[in-house]
Amino acid sequence: MIQFILNNKIIKTSSNSGMTLLDFIREKEQLKGTKIGCREGDCGACTVLVGTLNKNKISYQSITSCIYPLGNANGKHIVTIEGINLTQNLNSVQQSLSENYATQCGFCTPGFVVSLTGYVLRNSKENLNTINDAISGNICRCTGYKSIEKATKEIDEKLIFKDADHQVKWLVDKGFIPDYFTEIPKRLNDIKIQKLNSISGTIVANGTDLYVQFADKLSEENINLIGEESSLKGITFSNKICTIGASTTVTELLENDRLQNIFPKLNSFLKLVSSQQIRNMGTLGGNFVNASPIGDMSIFFLALNSILRINNKNGTTREISFQKFHQDYKKFDLKEGELINSVSFLIPDKNTFFNFEKVSKRSHLDIASVNTAGRINIKNNRISNAYFSLGGVAAIPKFLTKTNDFLNGKTIDTKTIKQAERILQSEISPISDVRGTFNYKRLLAKQLFFAHFIELFPKKIKFQNLFS
């Protein structure tokens, strides 16, 4: 039995846990405000909020309900546009959108309202997102966004005086959300949540990969949900090692204080990964195992020279170098009954330099044409270890073994980098597809490889020297 609160109503359902939350909302509950634009997480028309209770505090995140398994709603507060509406008046977010002419055909509009309400509900301390990040997963084909931007500026201004300690009450008082929100934590606590048990079903973390392709098939199943599995969650630091559970989401990385310190540009790197809604769902494990040659998280963690911990269902554990994990196109070292448990890496010190680059047709919410990351350790002015990875140029996320070997022991100068780039080209074999011709990918690989050095060593490596 799946139990949750949908807007103001307690739901108990025996529907398949693999059904999409969208279908449950629109078909079973006949709530038609949540729209269907794509069913692949790419338009945001189906956005709803998921409120998760943690020690009596509830925190809300936006997700795309078209690729969200119903089972993941278990124990949550799910909020659709209907649950945001005040009885009569437009709420404060809606008012700003209305005042600024930010709705035309209206089909995208509920999705925008919900995403923005998700932003409004976010505790400002943990909120590294700008208000426009909150709608990074919402496509509007009518307005050209300028009116929406005017509205979001206005909403941000309304939030300046938000009372962080009593934010739900403040938001209710200011007409952002209906008052039933204040009772939700208590009501969620009162529900006796049963753990869903369906070990035999398809393994789904948060489904952003699987549901794009197999939503129909999964909807007939009770799936094996591991996205909330506590043994797979958490970011820990010990003994110079950082360990991240496989079911950690991209948003959880982004919001982690320590990681932000370690990677000062983490925020700008991860903003290039999918959209806010998808980052709120997509997990590391899912990204590694979907094995896309341009998986952003694979590229990121390859360059960190990471170790994967893999659990067997009998409780045994093995560790392998992440570089060895991907073997061939969509082939990887994971046996029947095994799950990735975590990924860990040596915490960079002050002599370590790290950069991530990604270019796609559209800079946000798009799959890379080429992506790359690089970690360089410097000792006595020389590269002691280089770990570069490159995506979109081979059957797997590519660890540039030869290029890295070449760089080890070298000084950082223009000549060396140009030489290294030639070796890089010998290691890759891009093919032409919708994300670019192989020629373009080779050129882009070169440019982005150079970009790492221009970003990391601006004094030594200058754009003009590389291209003269």
Added chain:
Amino acid sequence: MKNIDSYGHLRGESLFVDDIITRHDTLFGLVFDSPKAHGKIISVDYTKAEAVKGVIKIFTHKDILGENQIGGIIQDEPLFAENEVHFWGQPIAFIVAESEFIAKKARALINIEIDELPIITTAKEAKEKGSFINPPRSFKSGNTQNSFAECDYVYEGETFSNGQEHLYLETQGSYAVPMENGNIKITSSTQGPTIVQKTVAKVLGVNMHKIEVDVIRLGGAFGGKEDQATAWAVMTALAVQQLKKPVKYILNRHDDLRMTGKRHPYESTFKIGLTKDLKIQAFEVEFLQNSGAAADLSPAIAERTLFHATNSYFIPNVMSTVYSCKTNLPPNTAFRGFGGPQGMFVIESAIAKAANEIGVNKRLIQEANLIAENDEFYYGQIATQVEAQKSWLATKEEFNLKRLEKEVKTFNKENLQFKKGISLMPIAFGISFTNTPMNHARALIHIYQDGSVGVSTGAVEMGQSVNTKMLQVAYNTLGISPLKVKLETTNTTRVANTSPTAASATADLNGKAVLQACNSLIERLKSVACKMLSVTESEIIFKEDQVFVNNKKSDLLWEEVVTQAMLERVALSENAHYATPVIHFDKTKEKGHPFAYHVYGTAITTVTVDCLRGIYEIDAVKITHDFGKSMNLGIDVGQVEGALAQGIGWMTMEEIVYGKNGQLLSNSLSSYKVPDIFSVANKVDIIPLETQGNDMAILKSKAVGEPPLMYGIGTYFAIQDAVAAFNPNYKPKFHSPFTPEKVLISLYEK
């Protein structure tokens, strides 16, 4: 006044086809379409699919009682393929089942055998092979050949502009319900309710009056639901005719992308001749329109391309030809601008090429050739109330072009990795259906006995806020509060024989009809009120829900006049018909006066290119736009911003890709990218140009739907400017969209 739908939109309460309450016995449809781009159908085996529990029936061409034909301009498009398939995604059968889920399962079990035939995917290839939709058309003025001989500069070149997916957020869909006596009611997401009605009647073999088409609103359309909403409505109606049960079909996004046509890709060649003073003397252009596998609206779109081949320039000698090339792509169709943008891209490219070769700034050529009052457009219309130069000058002054150009120059001198580019883009866009007989509309207005008012027109609301404008016309003319007026759905039983909501002309045509109807009603109510107050008609007006006598409020309320009119048996309903005067066009001579008026404007676009990564940002687009006397500036500005974003998308990231086998590869939202909030221009400034407006426009408020899309073309040339600033070896190419891939390759070409 805000969009009257915004309250419902923002609360998720506005209804779209997929949201309306369905009867509990509703069945669900799904198309089975061709998995090959061209071939003979050897066999289709439905047995396994039919055996799936919950499948009710699979419809094919054999089940059609009327004609298997949905072509509009030319009767060349079957609803269901019979013996041959001509594009990947061509409908072959319609599966009706108890749920969409079951229908999908059944679809996967259909076995088809196709004997493949050679395919054509590009217009050029089609032309070489003589594969055309209809004979080519040419417009001519002066004598280009003689003129070229006298020009100081003559250049030739070629251009390509790719197609564009409409990506209306709401996919295509229809819900058909059986009524009594074999009548069928269809709720469709269509821009053309009459087209749907007429085509359904033809395919079902029944009279049009048996078919009622109702349109609540569309979740975006942009031309994509003008002709191409029809097939799905026909299929649901066909199933209702035989099953006597309601049938619903909402296309899923992948099916919609695969099966529907898009903006036409064009391959074109041009020759441009100028004199030393940069006057364009002669222009020859040949457009190859990739029409796809059937005519759809291609001939009409081709025609508009010719009308806009000279954009807002006066060129004395012009020769233009367009070929509608038949290929094995889904039939391409209307898309905001309707062939106009494709035409303008070529003349802008020709000017860019000439500027580059001569070594002058492109804008000097643009500026030297802007059309002036009483010049003749090359298709014979004398240009009046021309705002081309005025908008150009206003743009230069208001936005301080000199300073902007200097900033770009300085920036480029100081920066190596980043380069800025700037361009100007003037537009002149003709308003009217170029097919003169389509320029008409009707409005039916009821004043109910409590004084409230219902307005029906032929206009379809699809986000452009046409209903808001109709409401404005109605309440202002009647002198009552907007709260008293309701806009009804667009329904063929209330307003019949309508033209589709298209060509930017809908607010003008329907608005004029609303105006006429309201005026007639007011005349009648005035005479009632006069008797009640014992005054003469010239002394009174209706305002603020009351009767004013000699501009002073009387005690007489609107409701009281309406009640009295009822007692006196005065008609409180009015049906008005409007047909645009003046316009005409002679296709035998290809000359005439096809447009009620033109819309003008000028945009400055500035961009910054990251020359390391080949990516770019659009810094700003600064526009002076000719709204006429805008009746709703908030809404009209929204139209400009939205159209601009679409134009920029078309020119930058929206890349349609077909495989060699004719299969759409950009077939999902993960592989076809439209602008998001981060990729539109960082700043968009829009200044309304001070003009008189035009009497042919509703309340002198000019049409605004399509023209601003073409400001987006400026982005292409601004990027080109930045690329040239980085790479002195760059040879300008005119091959849109200017994707990051093309930018990077251009930056480093040798």
